[in-house]
Amino acid sequence: MTRYRPDAKDARSAADVSRWRMALGLLPARQRVALALLVATRIGMGFCDLLLAGAMYVVFLLLQGGTLAAHRWWTPKTVLSASCLTMVLVLARIVIDIGSTAWMVRFTQNLYGGFLLRLTEGYGQMRWSQFVQRNRSEMLKHSTSTALDAAFSYQMFIESIAGSTVVCLFAFALVYQSPKLAISLGLITLLLYALHRFAMRDRLAAAAAQRESSLRVLQRAVTETLAANKEVRTYRNQTFFHGRIHDEAARVASSNVRLAALPQVARVLAEQGVVMLFLGIVIAVELQHGPMRQLLSLLVFYFVLSRRILPMISTLALTFGQLEGAYENLQIIHQELHDCMVYRSVPAVLETPAPGFVLEIEDLSFSYEDGTRILRGLSLRVRAGEIVILRGVSGSGKSSLLNLVAGVSHPDAGVMRLDRGSVAYVPQEITLLDDSIRNNLLFGMAAASDAELFDCLAAVNLGEFVASLPGGLETRVGDNGVLFSGGQRQRLGLARAMVRRVSLLLLDEATSALDDENERHVLRNLASMQVAILMVTHRTDGHQFADRTQRLEDGVLLEPVAAFEEDALSRR
Known part of the structure; x- marks a missing residue:
């Protein structure tokens, strides 16, 4: 079975485009529309966070007796109006978050059900000569766990696209408030991206491929051990069969450790990097003897943004690493559905036999x-x-x-x-x-x-x-x-x-x-x-x-x- 393997670095961009096309090609038109709407909804939630940060900035500025540098007809003039606007934004954010999360879960489950049905129907309609050559335990794995992982990968796609867009949106807001802070945040993001692309990506792809291969062999070994249980008991060779299971389970565990641990490095760096950046603002203002009233309002603004951007950047760092394993599952589903279509059995049109x-x-x-x-x-x-x-x-x-x-x-x-x-x-x-x-x-x-x-x-x-x-x-x-x-x-x-x-x-x-x-x-x-x-x-x-x-x-x-x-x- 042909699966994706990382090629030379100059071909990575083309491979990325091919991956996205393959991922979108697996979706029916209606689910592509739902995917786009989910991305837009998650971006809308990020925009709501940005508005909430601005509203909190205005509330604290007005509480200290300050005024906005620029007045518009829609900007609140009093603490009461600013607080009411902030509450409306909080409620809107809650509704969008809960609604989009529930929608995303239904979307993922519908995708899983679709993959499961398409695979089982495809296997059932495959030419018999091709069907008997396939391993039943592998077909079972592809139809259940691989299909579920592939469906869940679209949730990671949504979060990565929406998260990247929201981070850029926050960066523009930070540029407006503090260009130096925005540049610092951009450097941290680029550092994390470089760490993923050049230090972790190949290792993650290799670990994902090894995990899929080991899982296939492990499921086959368990299935064969249970199916041959009577002979295994008769010949008293449990050690041989259990040894096969132990060896493959160890390989699966090793690849799972790499897939889980490597993305955590980027997550930890992202979390602590943003915290250090936040503390750097306070130190810089204090050393320059800046206005503390303005600092308090800015800190509230940055606090609300960092409350959202800090976990978002760490989640993005983790998601980019997990996507390597997700691509492997999508490639398997794509290849299996392609084989089902190529080797599909076309029923012949039969004539009615003569009377009698x-x-x-x-x-x-x-x-x-x-x-x-x-x-x-x-x-x-x-x-x-x-x-x-x-x-x-x-x-x-x-x-x-x-x-x-x-x-x-x-x-x-x-x-x-x-x-x-x-x-x-x-x-x-x-x-x-x-x-x-x-x-x-x-x-x-x-x-x-x-x-x-x-x-x-x-x-x-x-x-x-x-x-x-x-x-x-x-x-x-x-x-x-x-x-x-x-x-x-x-x-x-x-x-x-x-x-x-x-x-x-x-x-x-x-x-x-x-x-x-x-x-x-x-x-x-x-x-x-x-x-x-x-x-x-x-x-x-x-x-x-x-x-x-x-x-x-x-x-x-x-x-x-x-x-x-x-x-x-x-x-x-």
Whole structure:
């Protein structure tokens, strides 16, 4: 995966522009408008602080019996009017601060929800050949924690843009009051920027890249350790797996320390630098024996400004450092969404099969991404209610054919006629939700009556078992059905397919975990339902229920064999 890495110094400006374009490009038009309005609102809050500082200056000047050098119609003439104006500004500032903060939080959460949905939808629509090459734990991380960090980075963008603008606004105000102070403040700001750009930026970018890489490996190691828990306990090699987790956790901790500590250097310098500058004003006026009445009013003005500008400069110093990690997360989201678009699977427009048939395939070909030919010139017709068994050695293309019929993959060439809305697919490995039996059977369906669900459970010999459970259909199955045996999970998957009342049922070794008695019971009930079945199996018990058997060899479908002939051959 291509990610941003710092290049030569003369290319940094171009990289910065590219980053901003990439960040804005991830946002829909409406969210770009919201981003601009949030920046304007935060700048407005800073302008309100500036007005508040000026109003406090006027209040203290009037309290000491002084007067303004220039009178305007809108300037207060009395302490009472100046105090009322100051109170109005304080209330306005409170409203803007609370309102913009709440808006920013909603904006960030909406961005996170948008990234999460776009990624999960993109992964779900990705070409199957590309999807299976990706690590599931990494896709989970990108869709959750990386998406959340990327959404939060826009909050940092807003604060950095608004903060920089407000600092410039305050600097103009300081120039008006004291050019020397403004120059001093500008030098401190430039010093902090130079410290970030030339001393910390490369280190922060490297730490951010290492953290993302280590987090991916760490999440993968934890996922694999938990998934293989039974084997780990059996082989008693917990030390090996825990050692992997420990090593990657140490790398993550090291990069997190650098990402957290380096920006704090600029923050500390900013805070103490502004304090020293503030105290320098008092010392300078005292040494020059300046007017103390004017000094008090100026100190109030500077105090109100510094109350806002001091944390703002320190926050900016911290934010500029954290943005390096934020750019890394944005680049990952951008790359993942780009891959989802490039490798998006486009569903083919299917024709309706001829009357009496549920599936018609003519001259079908299919290859992997690397060009390996799996199926070539394949033709197949399945009548309504017909049971067809596919046989063949491993790798002959049986599962690939079922994937094509189910719409999981798409052919390179050929014609396929079927009603895909009336197809159910039961793979060998059943995925169960950590939810109730009812919701696992419905699997997204709107609703079905208890009687319908129990009929399907009875068809796979699970009706009495579920009815005997204290929770019945509301019993939870655990993480991927961990509370059920392998055979029970497969039968739940078969019942899930039956609930849909489809015309074509695809079974890919869907009875491999069943004992002989349960397999015969399930296949007998399926045969009585008069639903067409295209079944991949290496077991022989299914032949007595099949109308015909077809063999796949080297991607070619051979002439059909009657079920009783195939059964006789398999028993020799």
